[in-house]
Amino acid sequence: MSWWKPAVLYEVYVRSFADSDGDGIGDLSGIVARLDHLRGGPDSLAIDAIWLTPIHPSPLADMGYDVADYRAVDPVLGDLATFDRLVAACHDRGIRVLMDLVVCHTSVQHPWFAVAQSSRSDPHRDWYIWADPAHDGGAPNGWLAAFGGSAWSFDEATDQYYLHTFYPEQPDLNWRNPQVAAAIGDVVRFWRSRGVDGFRVEAFNVALKDESLRENPPPAGPASLPYGHRQYPLWNTDRPEVIEAAHTLRRAVRKGEPDPLLLGETYVPMERLGGYLGNRPGEAFDLVFDFEFLYAGWDADRLRFVVDRAEGLLPAHGWPCRALSSNDNPRHATRFGERALRAAAVLLLTLRGTPVLYMGEEIGMSDVLPPPGVSFDRAGRDACRSPMQWADEPGGGFTTGTPWLPLGDTHRINVSDQRADSASLLSLYRRLIAERHGSRARRRGPAEPRYAAGERRLRLSPRGGGR
Ligand code: BGC
Numbered sequence: 001m002s003w004w005k006p007a008v009l010y011e012v013y014v015r016s017f018a019d020s021d022g023d024g025i026g027d028l029s030g031i032v033a034r035l036d037h038l039r040g041g042p043d044s045l046a047i048d049a050i051w052l053t054p055i056h057p058s059p060l061a062d063m064g065y066d067v068a069d070y071r072a073v074d075p076v077l078g079d080l081a082t083f084d085r086l087v088a089a090c091h092d093r094g095i096r097v098l099m100d101l102v103v104c105h106t107s108v109q110h111p112w113f114a115v116a117q118s119s120r121s122d123p124h125r126d127w128y129i130w131a132d133p134a135h136d137g138g139a140p141n142g143w144l145a146a147f148g149g150s151a152w153s154f155d156e157a158t159d160q161y162y163l164h165t166f167y168p169e170q171p172d173l174n175w176r177n178p179q180v181a182a183a184i185g186d187v188v189r190f191w192r193s194r195g196v197d198g199f200r201v202e203a204f205n206v207a208l209k210d211e212s213l214r215e216n217p218p219p220a221g222p223a224s225l226p227y228g229h230r231q232y233p234l235w236n237t238d239r240p241e242v243i244e245a246a247h248t249l250r251r252a253v254r255k256g257e258p259d260p261l262l263l264g265e266t267y268v269p270m271e272r273l274g275g276y277l278g279n280r281p282g283e284a285f286d287l288v289f290d291f292e293f294l295y296a297g298w299d300a301d302r303l304r305f306v307v308d309r310a311e312g313l314l315p316a317h318g319w320p321c322r323a324l325s326s327n328d329n330p331r332h333a334t335r336f337g338e339r340a341l342r343a344a345a346v347l348l349l350t351l352r353g354t355p356v357l358y359m360g361e362e363i364g365m366s367d368v369l370p371p372p373g374v375s376f377d378r379a380g381r382d383a384c385r386s387p388m389q390w391a392d393e394p395g396g397g398f399t400t401g402t403p404w405l406p407l408g409d410t411h412r413i414n415v416s417d418q419r420a421d422s423a424s425l426l427s428l429y430r431r432l433i434a435e436r437h438g439s440r441a442r443r444r445g446p447a448e449p450r451y452a453a454g455e456r457r458l459r460l461s462p463r464g465g466g467r
Pocket residue numbers: 062065066166201202203265327328
């Protein structure tokens with residue numbers, strides 16, 4: 001059985017986990033110092049793998065998801081030697097290490113883009129997506145960027161527009177060019193040779209767009225996922241060719257080594273998710289996040305509906321992968337309320353599939369709004385990225401300096417107090433993970449839903465037990 005099927009994954013938002021040098025920003029040495037919490041220490045959570053948000057040099061237009069150098073570590077976070085130390089320390093404890101692989105775009109400051117932008121005839125030009133202005137001189141079409149505004153920015157020097165699905169500082173890579181997949185394969189092998197066990201691949205559903213740049217239709221009613229509100233992204237999201245690109249990515253990262261885990265971030269409805277898993281194991285992604293679960297809200301019928309959909313629609317070799325919180329969404333403590341947290345933990349950690357915890361959810365951390373005037377993320381996601389609350393002390397055990405984002409109420413919620421309390425949420429997470437590791441059924445499934453008496457008529461999947 002693949003190691004990641006019975007595993008519990010844990011997302012570390014690197015800049016907010018633990019600061020080792022007092023600059024107020026979390027770093028790689030800080031993570032090393034706090035590994036006891038994750039696995040191998042007294043009363044640790046005993047998670048199986050960490051996923052690190054991007055650690056590369058970046059101008060931080062999208063907090064690291066705008067990579068300026070794929071083969072280096074941002075000096076604020078550490079260096080390659082520290083990274084090696086982190087991987088070794090994790091492996092010593094039985095923790096696998098996953099990195100974020102940002103493949104949809106680079107930073108405008110990446111050398112690939114600098115040369116692509118330098119002239120229309122540069123060999124790298126086609127690594128990105130360029131188009132002539134429309135007849136009126138405006139953007140080539142009306143596609144919108146994920147965070148608002150046109151998805152096109154004009155490059156005066158070469159008189160063409162470049163495409164960016166996210167911020168203008170994040171030009172989209174052209175996945176129709178095989179050299180792009182080859183270059184990303186090289187990046188993967190670079191980190192694999194340093195011991196990395198897998199990758200969470202960002203935004204892959206938008207990796208390919210319609211070649212003839214057809215216009216998107218208007219929104220198709222209320223969207224079930226956070227896209228399609230302003231226009232229906234028919235021609236620039238989840239194109240059929242992207243599935244072939246997922247196969248290409250898998251082939252590009254292969255090459256003689258045991259395969260790394262590829263966990264895809266693919267914001268598509270469950271009907272479309274299976275394609276990203278390929279026709280058989282190991283052909284494309286191994287796992288893809290079920291975002292319908294994350295967006296279901298704290299509503300039993302809705303949750304049951306999306307769990308049944310996943311069970312019914314994933315291919316036979318598919319395996320669900322679920323999270324309740326992440327670096328991109330309000331925390332579930334904020335969305336559901338604190339009273340829901342124990343039941344939410346039981347749900348997440350007892351369903352069939354691979355759960356992904358988001359740093360701090362194990363103690364019930366809520367969103368922390370930055371004070372007026374403080375903003376790092378233009379899309380308003382700072383609040384769910386506040387620093388980890390380790391202890392009730394100045395700096396919250398996170399830093400000896402001033403935290404880059406404000407801390408939550410560390411007096412009320414912190415790791416240290418909850419570790420000492422067998423009735424705490426942290427203790428519940430720990431027990432649930434231990435129970436999961438100890439139960440063959442829990443680790444492997446299969447799953448058969450049980451319904452409370454009287455709920456039978458609401459059963460939504462033919463596979464439900466209905467008892
Ligand atoms: C990240 C987001 C980011 C987006 C675009 C996602 O994978 O989680 O924080 O804004 O990619 O790069």
